[in-house]
Amino acid sequence: MTRFAFRLASSAALIVSTSAPLLARPWRPLAVAGTVADGVWRSRGYGHILVVHHGGRALYHIAGGFCYRDPSGSDADDDSYRLVNIAGPNRIVFAAAPDQTRYEFDRIAALPPNCAVKPHWTAQDIADLITTTFADLYSGFGRRGRELGKLKEALAASSETDPDLSFFEHTARALGSLDDAHVGLAAKIDGVDHDFEGGEATTIRDARSDSTLGTDPGERERKWSTAYREGIVGLLEGGGHQVANHKILWGRIGRIGYLNVVAMGGFDKTAPTDDVAALDAALDDAITAFQGLPGVIVDATNNRGGYDAISLHIAGRFADRRRLAFSKRPFGAQGKYQRFYVAPSDRIRYLGDVALLTSDVTVSAGETFTLAMRALPSVVQMGARTRGALSDQLTKPLPNGWTLTLPAEDYRDSNGRSQEGIGVDPQRTIPPFAPNHRIMVRTVAERMTPAF
Numbered sequence: 001m002t003r004f005a006f007r008l009a010s011s012a013a014l015i016v017s018t019s020a021p022l023l024a025r026p027w028r029p030l031a032v033a034g035t036v037a038d039g040v041w042r043s044r045g046y047g048h049i050l051v052v053h054h055g056g057r058a059l060y061h062i063a064g065g066f067c068y069r070d071p072s073g074s075d076a077d078d079d080s081y082r083l084v085n086i087a088g089p090n091r092i093v094f095a096a097a098p099d100q101t102r103y104e105f106d107r108i109a110a111l112p113p114n115c116a117v118k119p120h121w122t123a124q125d126i127a128d129l130i131t132t133t134f135a136d137l138y139s140g141f142g143r144r145g146r147e148l149g150k151l152k153e154a155l156a157a158s159s160e161t162d163p164d165l166s167f168f169e170h171t172a173r174a175l176g177s178l179d180d181a182h183v184g185l186a187a188k189i190d191g192v193d194h195d196f197e198g199g200e201a202t203t204i205r206d207a208r209s210d211s212t213l214g215t216d217p218g219e220r221e222r223k224w225s226t227a228y229r230e231g232i233v234g235l236l237e238g239g240g241h242q243v244a245n246h247k248i249l250w251g252r253i254g255r256i257g258y259l260n261v262v263a264m265g266g267f268d269k270t271a272p273t274d275d276v277a278a279l280d281a282a283l284d285d286a287i288t289a290f291q292g293l294p295g296v297i298v299d300a301t302n303n304r305g306g307y308d309a310i311s312l313h314i315a316g317r318f319a320d321r322r323r324l325a326f327s328k329r330p331f332g333a334q335g336k337y338q339r340f341y342v343a344p345s346d347r348i349r350y351l352g353d354v355a356l357l358t359s360d361v362t363v364s365a366g367e368t369f370t371l372a373m374r375a376l377p378s379v380v381q382m383g384a385r386t387r388g389a390l391s392d393q394l395t396k397p398l399p400n401g402w403t404l405t406l407p408a409e410d411y412r413d414s415n416g417r418s419q420e421g422i423g424v425d426p427q428r429t430i431p432p433f434a435p436n437h438r439i440m441v442r443t444v445a446e447r448m449t450p451a452f
Contacts, residue, residue, distance in 0.1 A: 027083040027098045031055035036086050041105035045330020046394060046408055047137050048103075050081075051111055057081065060115050061396060064132035067115035068399045100309070101328075101392070102338060121399050123167045127155040130171065130404060137408040139331040139391055140180050143421030151178065165189045168402070172196035180407065180421070181363050181389035187402040201360040201387055203433055228302055231438035232260060235445075243282045245269055250286040253297070253445040257290035257350070260299040261314060264306025264365035274307050280347060283317055287350045295353040295448035297441065298373065301383060301432045305364025308340070308392075315372035316345035318354055318379065324414045325372035328391070331408050342372040354379045355444050358424065359432035363387035368411070370424045375414045381426045382444060388423035 030037060033055065041050045042062075049060040049067070059070040059078075079096040080103055087093050090107040119125065131152045140146050154174035168187050175183050181199035188194070200208075207224035208217035232249060233239050236258060240251025244267040249260040268278040290296050298318070312325060319342050327337035356373045358366075358381055367386045373379045391407030398404055411420050432440050 025086050027085050027095070030057060030081065030084045033084050033086060037084060037092060040108050040111050041092060042108045043330075044104045044106065044335065045137070045333035046103065047133065047396070048105075049108075049111065049115065050105060060111070062112075062115075063129060063136050065114065066129050066132055067112055068118075069115065071397045071399060071401060104333075104335075123164075126167075126398060126400055126402075127171065129398065130175075131155050133396060133404065134406065137331055137394065137406065139407050139410050140178065140421035143388070144179065146178050146180070146421065151175075165194070168194055168196075181387050182391060182393045182405065182407040184393070184405040185402060186405075199387070199389060201363070203359060203361050225302070228437050231436055232258075232299075232441060235438060235441055241282075241285070243285075244278045248279070248282040248286070250282070250289075252289070252293070253441070254449055255293055256445045256448050257286070257293045257296035258299065258441070258445070259286055259290075259296065260302075261366075261369075262302050263304055264308075264310040264314075264369065266306065274310065276310065276313055279310070279314070283314070284348055287317055287348045290350045290352075291348075293352065294450050295355065296350055297355045297357060297444055297448070298379075299357045299441065300362050300366050300369060301357050301359040301437060301440075303362050303366030303369065305366050308365050308368045311365045311369035312340065312342050312372050313345075315342040315369060315376070317347070317349050318351065318373065318376055319344045319349070320351055320376070320378070323375045325375050326368060326390075326411055326413055327416075328409045328411045331391075331410050337410075337412060342375055351378060353448065355448060356381045357430075357432065357440065357444065358383045358386050358426060360384055360387055360423075361432075363389050367419070367424055371411075371413050371419070374424070374427075380428060381424070382428045382430050383426050383432045383440065384429065385423040385425050386419075388419065388421050390420050 030052065035054065037052050038054065039052060041052065047062050049062055051058040060067055061070060081094045082096045083094065083098065085093045092105050094103045095101060134151060135148055141148055151174060154177055155171065168189060172185055175185055175196065176198050179199050183198040185196040186194065204221060207213065208220050210220055213220035213223040229249065235253050236251030238251070240249055242249050247261065247263045247267050251258050265273040268275055271277065315325065322341050322343045325340050325342040327339040329337040356370065356379050358370055362370065363386065367390045370381060370386055374381055389407060390411040391409035393405045394408040396404040396406065407420065410418055412418055430440055430443065
């Protein structure tokens with residue numbers, strides 16, 4: 001599964017239109033903002049405190065009564081703080097680019113005293129810190145049966161005095177009970193890397209447990225993905241076109257166009273993951289070929305996520321005019337939601353009928369793509385409910401050197417409905433993989449083909 005911390009913020013090369021209030025002062029790198037930015041600042045949501053002094057900054061993480069400095073000692077590489085806007089004497093705003101996700105901070109009098117304490121962190125401390133971090137920032141409680149009390153119980157005190165492998169495994173199982181694709185834990189223990197990722201789709205879990213596909217779960221999933229792709233290729237005239245680092249598959253099924261997007265990033269092995277040059281070349285070819293066709297299938301049933309900016313970028317190829325795609329706000333924060341729009345691309349577009357296919361595998365930026373496409377009147381979502389993990393992954397380095405990730409934002413569709421932790425229901429339900437994806441695609445193509 002493709003995963004990006006601060007998914008949208010790290011895509012600085014792409015422009016996302018928002019309707020957040022205009023800021024009177026210019027955006028600039030913190031190093032040249034001057035002493036007006038000096039001070040101690042607390043974030044709205046996200047659990048951060050920044051100490052800024054003469055263009056330098058120190059990052060602290062807060063959760064309940066916990067406060068500790070970022071274990072790396074430096075956040076210089078964090079794209080989220082690339083630019084700053086001095087919104088007022090007591091408010092500053094950071095962003096990777098002016099039109100991307102904004103992280104707002106309010107001035108506080110001083111760094112809380114407990115931030116300067118460097119305790120010895122036991123397993124109990126780490127468990128309590130994780131529980132408190134989720135209590136403050138997690139947007140998924142109350143969805144799909146997730147409860148803070150159950151997580152706290154699952155993270156109950158361990159007998160170890162220091163976090164070790166057994167405690168890591170204990171913690172991973174507790175986090176796994178949330179069944180959330182944007183919850184994760186990573187650690188290096190005794191020189192060995194350990195990694196946990198939660199919330200796998202039922203479809204993928206079933207594939208990984210299918211003994212007919214091999215002996216290794218990873219091998220089984222790869223065979224499932226290969227069969228998925230080969231089934232589609234068999235439907236497309238001449239086998240279709242697999243381009244943009246195999247992230248784009250397109251062609252025609254009779255008089256219906258077909259476009260499959262398997263990720264929102266990584267379209268060129270030699271370029272940054274958010275680069276769109278190869279993507280645009282592929283879309284130019286595909287959408288040129290779709291001109292005059294009565295309908296197009298856009299398939300996101302195996303989309304594992306990436307960048308929101310790319311989701312909006314692709315959706316712009318089907319947009320007739322600028323429309324609200326979705327909005328978001330940090331969980332627990334007050335104030336307005338930041339609004340994101342899908343705007344018509346300045347390259348070739350297709351404005352006919354579109355069937356957007358989704359499944360429980362469709363996740364993360366694949367789901368924001370779903371929201372952006374659903375905002376367009378020419379699009380009908382078909383298939384199954386998406387995974388329900390829309391929020392950017394917030395990275396929380398823990399004081400013992402481990403790294404926790406969790407969703408910490410509330411996403412809303414264009415009608416103001418929250419989709420986080422739930423997923424986006426299709427307008428027309430069609431089983432995506434029963435028994436295989438080829439049947440679904442062929443069925444939709446037949447329904448879209450005009451009768452003469």
